[in-house]
Amino acid sequence: MNDTTIENNDTCTTETCCRTAQTVYRPAVDVLENEQEWALRANVPGARPENIDIDYERGQLTIRAHVEPRQDNVRYALHEYGVGDFVRTFRVGEDIDPESIVADVRDGVLTVHLPKRETAKVRKIAVQSA
Amino acid sequence: MLLAKRNFAASPLFELHSELDRLSDAFFGRCGASALNSVRAIPALNVREDDDNVYVEAEVPGMKLDELELTVQGDAFGIKGSQDAEQETEHKFHRRERVLTQFARELTLPSKVDADATEATLKDGVLTVKLPKAADERPRKIEVKSA
Structure with a gap:
């Protein structure tokens, strides 16, 4: 049994980062599973819901959150983080149903639900006494 | 060392994460967000x-x-x-x-x-x-x- 049905897949494609000089950030992510679904939770602080794209294509799930610069040409007294887009790609196993993927974002946390296919769900078989 | 530059709580979890990021950066080359950018201080x-x-x-x-x-x-x-x-x-x-x-x-x-x-x-x-x-x-x- 492969228990890492959602795997990190941060291979770089020209589309996501090499072409532009802008820095993209890899969001911190939790990957969770229960009997019904897989779920991803990603920190995307500063991203508006309308600026978040989630693509699923041939087993690859990509989350992309565009973050508008919050101010221009500022001199910082302390500068610990840069502001830019969040991008991260995952390989997703075949046990999920791509048609049923849903997502929501709240307080800068993106949650993606990937429901399992019926056939992948664990079924309890009752054992009857003879 | 990378961690010294960032403001982390000293937690083995962070170190592990940071280590993994460095490994994956080594694999995937310079194009991905660098390890420095990908792990952030809290907060x-x-x-x-x-x-x-x-x-x-x-x-x-x-x-x-x-x-x-x-x-x-x-x-x-x-x-x-x-x-x-x-x-x-x-x-x-x-x-x-x-x-x-x-x-x-x-x-x-x-x-x-x-x-x-x-x-x-x-x-x-x-x-x-x-x-x-x-x-x-x-x-x-x-x-x-x-x-």
């Missing part, structure tokens, strides 16, 4: 100022206003966050990188501020605190009159 803070105000910005995804506590006195600024661990009894974790549940940081602002006039707003997981500078710290324009 990462940006501080900027203009003539009248100091602004502190913090990334606190998932936090609510009532889970944050700010203290301001003179030029001392403190931020504390405390969040009940998300109740996850029905899910099993396969990967856990989001660790922003308890934190406390203190810093010295570039100038003294008026604590009573401090305003804080939380939007999309970004906290912005606007701290008006104390009156005697603001730059003053001196008019030069012709004699």
